[in-house]
Amino acid sequence: xxxxxxxxxxxxxxxxxxxxxxxxxxxxxxxxxxxxxxxxxxxxxxxxxxxxxxxxxxxxxxxxxxxxxxxxxxxxxxxxxxxxxxxxxxxxxxxxxxxxxxxxxxxxxxxxxxxxxxxxxxxxxxxxxxxxxxxxxxxxxxxxxxxxxxxxxxxxxxxxxxxxxxxxxxxxxxxxxxxxxxxxxxxxxxxxxxxxxxxxxxxxxxxxxxxxxxxxxxxxxxxxxxxxxxxxxxxxxxxxxxxxxxxxxxxxxxxxxxxxxxxxxxxxxxxxxxxxxxxxxxxxxxxxxxxxxxxxxxxxxxxxxxxxxxxxxxxxxxxxxxxxxxxxxxxxxxxxxxxxxx
Numbered sequence: 449x450x451x452x453x454x455x456x457x458x459x460x461x462x463x464x465x466x467x468x469x470x471x472x473x474x475x476x477x478x479x480x481x482x483x484x485x486x487x488x489x490x491x492x493x494x495x496x497x498x499x500x501x502x503x504x505x506x507x508x509x510x511x512x513x514x515x516x517x518x519x520x521x522x523x524x525x526x527x528x529x530x531x532x533x534x535x536x537x538x539x540x541x542x543x544x545x546x547x548x549x550x551x552x553x554x555x556x557x558x559x560x561x562x563x564x565x566x567x568x569x570x571x572x573x574x575x576x577x578x579x580x581x582x583x584x585x586x587x588x589x590x591x592x593x594x595x596x597x598x599x600x601x602x603x604x605x606x607x608x609x610x611x612x613x614x615x616x617x618x619x620x621x622x623x624x625x626x627x628x629x630x631x632x633x634x635x636x637x638x639x640x641x642x643x644x645x646x647x648x649x650x651x652x653x654x655x656x657x658x659x660x661x662x663x664x665x666x667x668x669x670x671x672x673x674x675x676x677x678x679x680x681x682x683x684x685x686x687x688x689x690x691x692x693x694x695x696x697x698x699x700x701x702x703x704x705x706x707x708x709x710x711x712x713x714x715x716x717x718x719x720x721x722x723x724x725x726x727x728x729x730x731x732x733x734x735x736x737x738x739x740x741x742x743x744x745x746x747x748x749x750x751x752x753x754x755x756x757x758x759x760x761x762x763x764x765x766x767x768x769x770x771x772x773x774x775x776x777x778x779x780x781x782x783x784x785x786x787x788x789x790x
Contacts, residue, residue, distance in 0.1 A: 484512030514556025620657035643674030673714025
């Protein structure tokens with residue numbers, strides 16, 4: 449089996465686009481990439497083609513902020529508050545939930561068995577949907593809708609444990625909720641307060657929040673990502689931050705931060721299947737990929753990306769990674785570059 453080494457991570461190709469590609473999912477069987485765009489479309493694309501062609505799935509009216517592959521269909525969620533199930537081959541709508549949420553849909557995730565789709569929204573509800581029928585199965589509610597300073601809260605992301613038994617949700621004020629998937633019961637609340645900045649003097653404004661969450665492959669740890677404490681709340685002027693928790697006890701195990709050259713939000717976290725290291729992607733005006741060793745408890749590699757990275761899709765063998773972001777679609781490889789004899 450291929451053994452991915454972060455030290456071999458390198459960029460292979462970049463495709464330029466006029467839009468912002470906000471979400472991405474890869475079909476492991478076909479290798480096709482689907483991206484959700486700021487122009488309200490979902491696109492199917494082969495990023496390795498000489499001149500990639502972007503085939504549109506049209507139906508949303510605002511930013512596409514969630515995208516998952518059920519195996520049979522693609523499901524997308526948008527700031528237009530709707531969810532759409534798509535036929536992959538015909539690019540036609542199979543099903544549409546017009547008002548899936550009362551406010552913007554922020555993200556989607558799918559259970560490991562692909563039987564349920566989870567959506568999170570600024571209405572502060574995580575909803576669980578039947579992936580095939582589109583029926584609403586359950587609602588998870590307990591994140592506060594308004595911060596202590598009177599501003600709207602936002603529910604940014606959700607993750608499901610590898611065994612499908614737990615759900616984690618994360619919000620703007622850096623609260624983490626862990627839920628029982630079968631019953632919808634809230635089991636515990638954790639927090640990462642350094643990921644939230646409140647400026648009570650200069651701007652009376654808040655920034656940050658936890659933007660990403662992922663369970664470890666064995667389900668015993670939970671990683672959340674955002675941004676550290678910010679001096680100027682008008683800019684993402686702090687390093688990306690990842691905090692690691694023990695799921696059973698709720699204990700905070702470690703905190704990782706990049707350096708001053710890698711500022712901005714951690715938009716997504718991906719665990720290597722070994723559970724020994726993680727990838728964190730994100731950015732501010734620019735973008736980056738960071739690798740964090742969980743045994744050494746240190747950032748072991750930081751790579752500048754050609755754009756602010758919103759989401760990545762990694763092949764199952766961890767040989768390739770594909771990234772969606774501001775005006776670019778990028779391809780990276782973990783395969784060592786062949787040395788030429790000179």
